[in-house]
Amino acid sequence: MMARLLNPLSPVSSLVFFLAMMSYPAVSSVSNYGIGRSDVSLFALTNAQLQLDLTFMHLVTDVIACMFGAWGAWKACSPRSMVAPPWIGGSAVRRYGVPVLKGAALCALAYAAGCLPAIVQTLRFTGGSVPVGALLMGMAAPAAMFALGYSFGTIMGSRWSLAPATLLPAALCWVSVMLLMPRTPRGDVFPQSWGSPLAVAMPVMNTGIGAEPGLSINPSAVTARWVLVVVVLAASTAACILTAHRWRPGLSWIVAPLAVLLLVPTAAGGLVAMSGPAEWRRSAPFTPVCKSIDGVPLSVCAHPDDDAHLRRYMRYMRSAASWFPKDSVEDSSGLVLLLGNAFTPTTHGQAWNLTGQGMTELQHLGGKKIQVMTDTVTERTGRYSGLENVTETIVKEFVHADCAATALENVYKQGTLDDGASVSAFVLEQLPVRMSETAYESMGGRGSGASGMGSARGPAADLLNDATNEEFHAYVRRNLSEIERCAVTPSNVINDLGKNH
Structure with missing residues (x-):
């Protein structure tokens, strides 16, 4: 036959x-x-x-x-x-x-x-x-x-x-x-x-x-x-x-x-x-699928055909949200992550490539909208081309440590941690990296640790550098409000983390 x-x-x-x-x-x-x-x-x-x-x-x-x-x-x-x-x-x-x-x-x-x-x-x-x-x-x-x-x-x-x-x-x-x-389209619009x-x-x-x-x-x-x-x-x-x-x-x-x-x-x-x-x-105007994180004003939106990225980033964001105790970020307007260039408009007169219903739903979410690169770097997504860029934005949005602003500018010039502002700056400098590594670990990956962040040395700085991501995570949750107020001194760090070493 x-x-x-x-x-x-x-x-x-x-x-x-x-x-x-x-x-x-x-x-x-x-x-x-x-x-x-x-x-x-x-x-x-x-x-x-x-x-x-x-x-x-x-x-x-x-x-x-x-x-x-x-x-x-x-x-x-x-x-x-x-x-x-x-x-x-x-x-x-x-x-x-x-x-x-x-x-x-x-x-x-x-x-x-x-x-x-x-x-x-x-x-x-x-x-x-x-x-x-x-x-x-x-x-x-x-x-x-x-x-x-x-x-x-x-x-x-x-x-x-x-x-x-x-x-x-x-x-x-x-x-x-x-x-x-x-021949990837570049710029602030994406042709049809x-x-x-x-x-x-x-x-x-x-x-x-x-x-x-x-x-x-x-x-x-x-x-x-x-x-x-x-x-x-x-x-x-x-x-x-x-x-x-x-x-x-x-x-x-x-x-x-x-x-x-x-x-x-x-x-x-x-x-x-x-x-x-x-x-x-590319996609015609669409209504996105959006999901929010319980207890934290953090949402993720994706194209209806992009279930894989939505699921992945929701797991990343749940990990990022776990760094903040309940009710610790209530005063923040929040963040909305828009995944990929499907959201990029086709003309300069559009804000997003969304239907009227999609625009309405996006407005109801409130918060700052950031367009995250999922594959192709363009003018809109270049600032958020990696998870660490996203976690850095989360830290700036949710952690308001104005008292450490000057210390943050000099975190790589500081020789030792000598006051609360320098400690807060040292912690905040590590936080986005630690967040992204913990998120990757939640997906089965392995973090490399944040050893060497900042330039300060001494007992308190060494304890923060040597802490595992899990230990650093627990430390931040316990002391977040004090970190925001620059109320954590080097001796507090030694007393808190030193007993684990």
């Missing part, structure tokens, strides 16, 4: 190449998406990251697909093959067009099968829908490469066809990576669509643009890519037919099939590159 379905492609060769083609995306899925980790729900990549990966995880698959095509044609349909073609009879279009279609479909399916672990893992632990557009974009490249390889095998009629079938896709992938350098139309005609989509919430493939780009694939399939079939009709001793016959095989797809790709659509689109 399988042999009849694949005829004239060899079932054994097809199986071997199928498994080889799906191996790279499958291995990438396992390594990139936390498969096998104990608490993968906290580390799973986002739906946007999956879409980016689906557009370039086919690099190795492309090379193998082209080799598969060359091998299959040499074994089955080449006029000079040592193996008698098993499928004799019928029109030339049927003899060459059908195996090209079968092989192209098989290569596209192999890539899709290899991507399934990443897709299933992402959809289990994040919001969003099945990334059909991005998957179709990735499946297109192996399909086109098989057709090119099949033509090489037919034209050359020998095992030497494996050489160009290996070099051509590898060269195309390398060139596309070199040409399509990151961006990226180079050239990417639609090349195997690899723009690299490094960032997996921001709300990112999606432009449907027009998917259509253009598959129109180009149809052109490649047609040109490859035509090249095979010309080979069968024109072959004779000598090399003069090779000009026509090679011209069709190389020039037609190149011309079509050029047209797409000059007038094709941008490949990426």
